Amino acid sequence: xxxxxxxxxxxxxxxxxxxxxxxxxxxxxxxxxxxxxxxxxxxxxxxxxxxxxxxxxxxxxxxxxxxxxxxxxxxxxxxxxxxxxxxxxxxxxxxxxxxxxxxxxxxxxxxxxxxxxxxxxxxxxxxxxxxxxxxxxxxxxxxxxxxxxxxxxxxxxxxxxxxxxxxxxxxxxxxxxxxxxxxxxxxxxxxxxxxxxxxxxxxxxxxxxxxxxxxxxxxxxxxxxxxxxxxxxxxxxxxxxxxxxxxxxxxxxxxxxxxxxxxxxxxxxxxxxxxxxxxxxxxxxxxxxxxxxxxxxxxxxxxxxxxxxxxxxxxxxxxxxxxxxxxxxxxxxxxxxxxxx
Amino acid sequence: xxxxxxxxxxxxxxxxxxxxxxxxxxxxxxxxxxxxxxxxxxxxxxxxxxxxxxxxxxxxxxxxxxxxxxxxxxxxxxxxxxxxxxxxxxxxxxxxxxxxxxxxxxxxxxxxxxxxxxxxxxxxxxxxxxxxxxxxxxxxxxxxxxxxxxxxxxxxxxxxxxxxxxxxxxxxxxxxxxxxxxxxxxxxxxxxxxxxxxxxxxxxxxxxxxxxxxxxxxxxxxxxxxxxxxxxxxxxxxxxxxxxxxxxxxxxxxxxxxxxxxxxxxxxxxxxxxxxxxxxxxxxxxxxxxxxxxxxxxxxxxxxxxxxxxxxxxxxxxxxxxxxxxxxxxxxxxxxxxxxx
Numbered sequence: 001x002x003x004x005x006x007x008x009x010x011x012x013x014x015x016x017x018x019x020x021x022x023x024x025x026x027x028x029x030x031x032x033x034x035x036x037x038x039x040x041x042x043x044x045x046x047x048x049x050x051x052x053x054x055x056x057x058x059x060x061x062x063x064x065x066x067x068x069x070x071x072x073x074x075x076x077x078x079x080x081x082x083x084x085x086x087x088x089x090x091x092x093x094x095x096x097x098x099x100x101x102x103x104x105x106x107x108x109x110x111x112x113x114x115x116x117x118x119x120x121x122x123x124x125x126x127x128x129x130x131x132x133x134x135x136x137x138x139x140x141x142x143x144x145x146x147x148x149x150x151x152x153x154x155x156x157x158x159x160x161x162x163x164x165x166x167x168x169x170x171x172x173x174x175x176x177x178x179x180x181x182x183x184x185x186x187x188x189x190x191x192x193x194x195x196x197x198x199x200x201x202x203x204x205x206x207x208x209x210x211x212x213x214x215x216x217x218x219x220x221x222x223x224x225x226x227x228x229x230x231x232x233x234x235x236x237x238x239x240x241x242x243x244x245x246x247x248x249x250x251x252x253x254x255x256x257x258x259x260x261x262x263x264x265x266x267x268x269x270x271x272x273x274x275x276x277x278x279x280x281x282x283x284x285x286x287x288x289x290x291x292x293x294x295x296x297x298x299x300x301x302x303x304x305x306x307x308x309x310x311x312x313x314x315x316x317x318x319x320x321x322x323x324x325x326x327x328x329x330x331x332x333x334x335x336x337x338x339x340x341x
Numbered sequence: 342x343x344x345x346x347x348x349x350x351x352x353x354x355x356x357x358x359x360x361x362x363x364x365x366x367x368x369x370x371x372x373x374x375x376x377x378x379x380x381x382x383x384x385x386x387x388x389x390x391x392x393x394x395x396x397x398x399x400x401x402x403x404x405x406x407x408x409x410x411x412x413x414x415x416x417x418x419x420x421x422x423x424x425x426x427x428x429x430x431x432x433x434x435x436x437x438x439x440x441x442x443x444x445x446x447x448x449x450x451x452x453x454x455x456x457x458x459x460x461x462x463x464x465x466x467x468x469x470x471x472x473x474x475x476x477x478x479x480x481x482x483x484x485x486x487x488x489x490x491x492x493x494x495x496x497x498x499x500x501x502x503x504x505x506x507x508x509x510x511x512x513x514x515x516x517x518x519x520x521x522x523x524x525x526x527x528x529x530x531x532x533x534x535x536x537x538x539x540x541x542x543x544x545x546x547x548x549x550x551x552x553x554x555x556x557x558x559x560x561x562x563x564x565x566x567x568x569x570x571x572x573x574x575x576x577x578x579x580x581x582x583x584x585x586x587x588x589x590x591x592x593x594x595x596x597x598x599x600x601x602x603x604x605x606x607x608x609x610x611x612x613x614x615x616x617x618x619x620x621x622x623x624x625x626x627x628x629x630x631x632x633x634x635x636x637x638x639x640x641x642x643x644x645x646x647x648x649x650x651x652x653x654x655x656x657x658x659x660x661x662x663x664x665x666x667x668x669x670x671x672x673x674x675x676x677x678x679x680x681x682x
């Protein structure tokens with residue numbers, strides 16, 4: 001059996017798994033945003049008919065999973081694994097959403113990078129011969145995140161200009177060993193980078209160095225240039241982090257401004273929707289990828305897309321203890337054909 | 342490339358990865374217990390020289406990782422991935438312990454089943470050709486867990502007879518494509534089982550059905566009997582959960598009492614150390630496996646061991662909202678030779 005690891009941190013798949021279906025679910029604010037039409041389901045009720053925000057997030061995951069399975073025309077029992085994670089303490093949105101599914105469950109924690117981590121591991125499980133089909137799900141909910149990470153909603157705390165708005169959204173991708181694509185051809189697993197930022201209202205700045213490191217390593221590992229991609233998307237750096245990322249690359253002589261975007265900038269209309277520096281949350285990159293971006297690959301708009309989802313790995317306790325915010329980013333190459341790098 | 346998935350939920354590795362080194366670290370209570378001599382390092386100071394319990398847990402992870410790398414005679418930079426997780430909100434013990442390591446990091450959340458989940462994924466990454474070497478680390482700390490999940494230590498809350506004592510311990514295993522063993526030959530990934538238990542002081546009862554399901558499925562998937570193992574170890578059901586597990590198997594006509602043990606029963610002397618139903622925490626199964634159990638496989642005491650680590654996937658928020666406790670268990674076959682099932 002051949003070795004599939006490349007360079008410092010990367011993987012090239014022998015038999016690139018196919019994303020046979022994907023789905024995105026959101027609530028009113030996500031539906032009102034510029035990507036609203038790319039969501040499979042928008043709930044006007046951000047409680048999703050439940051009594052708590054946490055139960056709402058669980059219900060949202062079940063909804064996106066059900067839609068993705070329907071689109072893939074398979075029953076959940078045909079899935080060999082679910083890779084899932086979210087922002088809630090002990091990742092309960094994921095475990096409670098899947099507790100009656102009967103599907104082998106692998107819980108992840110990568111903060112807002114979870115969708116990329118899940119896609120990487122699910123693709124490894126399929127290309128490696130450990131599964132024929134697997135799914136990845138992640139979610140976040142503005143209200144469950146606000147009260148857990150910041151202040152009770154009722155407190156009405158003022159938001160700083162660098163703050164990002166946690167998306168009430170979930171994304172699900174179903175991967176298969178057989179399919180017409182889009183394909184996952186390459187992966188770069190990120191290392192943790194801590195730039196010393198300790199302002200939890202400036203997570204874009206905390207995560208940008210991780211995205212820079214992962215994308216740079218990815219390009220070096222495969223000996224490619226940014227222009228070999230039609231689109232490089234981070235998620236979710238927001239306005240502050242995105243500008244830092246472009247600046248870091250410009251120091252290396254790369255102008256990424258024309259081909260680099262960010263899920264945190266795409267999901268909402270920043271000024272009209274009053275979201276300050278942009279969107280964030282596990283559900284941001286997941287829903288933007290599983291809706292808008294994968295649709296663009298399927299339609300032929302983009303042939304090669306790099307998604308480098310980013311996560312801020314702090315907790316309210318570590319912040320309270322004066323720690324800075326470690327960032328991480330994992331990068332996944334998504335191609336309309338099985339030909340990657 | 343051949344298919345390596347077997348039956349409903351299991352995997353047989355073509356080239357079983359070798360556990361080239363493992364280490365266990367604990368504090369005073371763990372050192373005083375019956376397995377004290379199997380720990381590589383015992384800190385009399387449960388703060389591990391740090392100012393907070395959370396920083397202590399991070400330091401404990403760094404210590405166990407450093408010892409395991411030394412025993413494997415490799416520098417951390419030779420590792421392709423770290424798979425790590427813990428019980429703290431947002432799994433910060435793991436991310437902060439590895440933030441300066443420069444090693445590609447994959448965060449997991451499987452509660453106390455995390456060591457088995459990590460071993461399964463790390464073994465897949467190596468057997469699949471995505472890595473030559475990878476490490477798995479998990480930890481728990483009595484004091485950081487008590488104040489997060491239950492009450493402040495200063496409160497001095499009375500413990501119920503079914504309560505378990507969260508281990509202050511960490512375990513680390515270093516896996517390699519090349520080595521003399523012990524080998525990871527087979528894996529069964531668990532599904533989530535919710536038996537309807539909502540008493541957070543009775544997690545053994547909540548997790549026992551998951552262990553039963555995973556071990557039963559494992560035996561069926563490989564067409565083997567319990568007696569094909571020298572030892573089947575759950576972790577960490579404690580006294581209550583262990584008795585339920587034996588009872589569930591007795592209904593199937595299997596008497597597991599002679600070959601089945603539990604990490605939660607092994608770590609402490611239940612009555613002398615006043616730990617009620619036994620030990621728990623991610624660090625319990627991890628340290629018992631990475632110390633005592635792997636030593637027993639290396640010495641030839643046991644040739645084939647099944648470790649089915651168990652996790653309770655609730656949070657204080659879900660419990661507060663009246664939810665029952667979902668359990669999960671992943672099983673990993675560890676053999677002194679590369680011949681598994």
